[in-house]
Amino acid sequence: MREKLLIGRLIDTGSPVHRLDPRAKMTAMLLYAVMVMAARSWPALLCLTAFSVLIMILTRIPLRMYLKATRPLRVLMLFILIVQCLAVKGGSVLVAAGSWHLDSAGLAAGVYAVMRMGLLVSFTAMLTFTTSPGQLNQALEGMLRPFERAGIPAERLSLMTGIALRFIPAILDEAQTIMKAQASRGADLKELPWKGKARMLTALLVPVTVGAFRRAEDLTASMESRGYRIGAPRTRYRPLVWGQGETWFVGAFVLMCLVVIWIGFN
Amino acid sequence: MAIQLEHVSYTYDARSLLRQTALQDVNLELAEGLLTGIAGASGSGKSTLLQLLNGILLPTEGTVRVLDVTLIAGRKPPKLASLRRRVGLVFQFPEQQLFAATLEEDLIFGPLNFGASPEDAARRARKAVGQMGLDEALLSRHPLQLSGGQRRKAAIASVLAMDPDILVLDEPGATLDQVSRMELTQLLHRLCREEGKTVIIVTHRLDELLPYADLWMIMHEGRAVFQGTTRGLVDEARQLPGYGLSVPQPIQYWLELEEAYGLQTEEPCLSPSGLAERLTQLAFTEAKKARAYA
Incomplete structure (x- = not known):
């Protein structure tokens, strides 16, 4: 059972992403999640996919592990694809059988939704693949601390x-x-x-x-x-340290956000 | 042959980056009706080995033959119900093994699954409870209302109720007091000698099992580093610290006796009473010799 549940398990490859402050990774993930939800066009989604693959390669974890992380949701993804194909109408008719027809808009909406879900799950798996639960916890506490007031x-x-x-x-x-x-x-x-x-x-x-x-x-x-x-x-056994690497990492995600927004407006 | 393992390896999470090899190239042959002790440091692969014997785990390499069932790595296993009816497995943590609403329901779970009638299953449950020295009044209790020791005994009783040909027990005495441990070992010994059952026990208390075991297997880092009789184990005892085990006290005492009196060809006496008796005999012989010289 655990063998099948990959999300939530640290895979230590000692990559630069593993060594980053978990607060940086958490901030980056939040930005990424917002962008995945906000992306409304193929170029924006492709840009996000390319960016995801690049970061995944940097973690030195084989890409198939990220694909495996989406496996528990494959039935849900298929369900969403079918529902979108059946519910959304518009564009050209791709397949017709009697009174039923599959429209290009329905297929596009289905593929959009599945891609979004796949990107979100596989990429957020990166956070747990590269960060121990203790570090995640510490990062969450660090990020929530300003809201204590x-x-x-x-x-x-x-x-x-x-x-x-x-x-x-x-x-x-x-x-x-x-x-x-x-x-x-x-x-x-x-x-x-x-x-x-x-x-x-x-x-x-x-x-x-x-x-x-x-x-x-x-x-x-x-x-x-x-x-x-x-x-x-x-006191903390391992205090969190925000260095230049963390700033660059979050900066890269901010840049990605700007590119996706720019694509959205053009 | 009751159990035969040929070049068996087992790897957890075999197809992922988190793979962990627990057993490596283990070969084993056990005849029917023998009591075998398995020892080894924590993480040496003992529990994994036991789970292979019941088909709970399937080998990732090699072949496991138990009675008339053969499990070959990479091949689809046959239906395992008949194997599990004949191989009873007591897990390491009994509290995780009991899952029914009452102890009685837990005890009859196995017999009912293997085709016993409800009356027969209830009879077997009561017999098993008696064998383990538990009060029948506990049968209506929830397993979690039992004490740690009672739960351990209940877990063993749940397997005894199935009346298997092979009994495989993972540290059965871990949470039991000394008297209960001794009674359990004697019960298993009796089942082995009188009813011809094959008994395999994983233990960290070698000294308590030494007087009863016919064969021993020592595991170290997933490999079977020793297999043989108790005599063989005594001869190899000095290697045990290298495998993360201490030399059991009865063996230490016997080795001292062997050296002092030249008893290397004798069958070792490894129970406290056996050792005491042999020591008395030796002292008597010495005294007789001394008198003869005088």
């Missing part, structure tokens, strides 16, 4: 996110162990009919949820027993 609890939020990120693989492992225990006693999900599969998956919910609560309780007790307290002054 407005009543946003930065430390609390980053702690919650950090724990949630750490819990995803742990809970998946727990579910997998229970599935193994069920399989070893004659209820292998792969060999069961669909009805049996559904029943076994439902049976997983209770022990996995109970297990997650137990883990959470153990974790809080362990943190409290070692003196953790929200709001207590605390």
Whole structure:
């Protein structure tokens, strides 16, 4: 199960992108996400794709890993493509069968939507492929810190996110162990009919949820027993450092935004 | 042959950058009706090896033969239900192995899946609970309401209830007290000797299993670095620290006795009572000799 879930896992290749301050990567990702949503033309999307590939190459992680990251969403992407093809009408008729016809506008809208989703998922996977959950957490806290005056609890939020990120693989492992225990006693999900599969998956919910609560309780007790307290002054083992590389990295994304906006106006 | 492994390797996440090799070129042959101990430092591949025997994991290289089922790397495996009915696997963490609403439901889960009638499954559940020394009153409780030791025993009982031909146990005594551990080892020994079951136990407490095991396998960094009888293990004991294991105390004492009295050809006595008895015999012989000289 974990083997299939690539997003959220660090792949350390020691590239320059890995070494960047996570705040820079997070800012860049936000800019990228906004641009992907705002891009309304083929040239803009192609420009974004080219930029994505360039940054992905810089991470030294094989491109197929980014493609793999989109795999869990392939059914949703196909669904969106079909819905757009069926719902959007206009332009020239590409295929006709009786009263139904596929229009060029529908196909274009479908491909747009799928491309956007693919770009967004594969490229944002770059953030988790190149940054450890601890660093991500630290970056989130750093970025939220200025909003503390407005009543946003930065430390609390980053702690919650950090724990949630750490819990995803742990809970998946727990579910997998229970599935193994069920399989070893004659209820292998792969060999069961669909009805049996559904029943076994439902049976997983209770022990996995109970297990997650137990883990959470153990974790809080362990943190409290070692003196953790929200709001207590605390130094960082590895303080975040914003250097010239980070400025260039974010600068490149700002430039990309300007190019995409310029394409949009022309 | 109950179990045969030929050049077996296993790699987790084999097709990704995160691949991790857990077993490398392992060869193993185990006859039916023997009790085998497997030891090794943490991360040496013991748990992975056990999961291959039940078809939970399939080899990424080599061939695994268990009873009449053959699993070949890269080939579609046959239906595994018959293998799992005959190979009972107790996992390392029992709390993750119990998933039903009550202990009884958990215990009858296996027998029902393998075709037992509800009455027969309930009878087997009660027998297994008795074998593990658990109170029948616990049958109606949720598994998470049991203590750590009770959960461990329940997990073992859930496998005993299936009455498998081969019992594979991953550190079954890890959270049990000494008396329960001893009772469990004796039960497994009895099942092996009286009912002809093949028993494979992964353990970090070699000293407790030494008097009972017929064969030993030592794992180190995914490889089987030793396979042989208990006598063979005693002869190779000085290599154990190199594999991240300490020499078990009974073996240490026996080696000292061997050296002092020249007992190298003798079958080692590795239980505390066996050692004490042999020591008394030796002292008696020495005393007799001393009297004869006098």
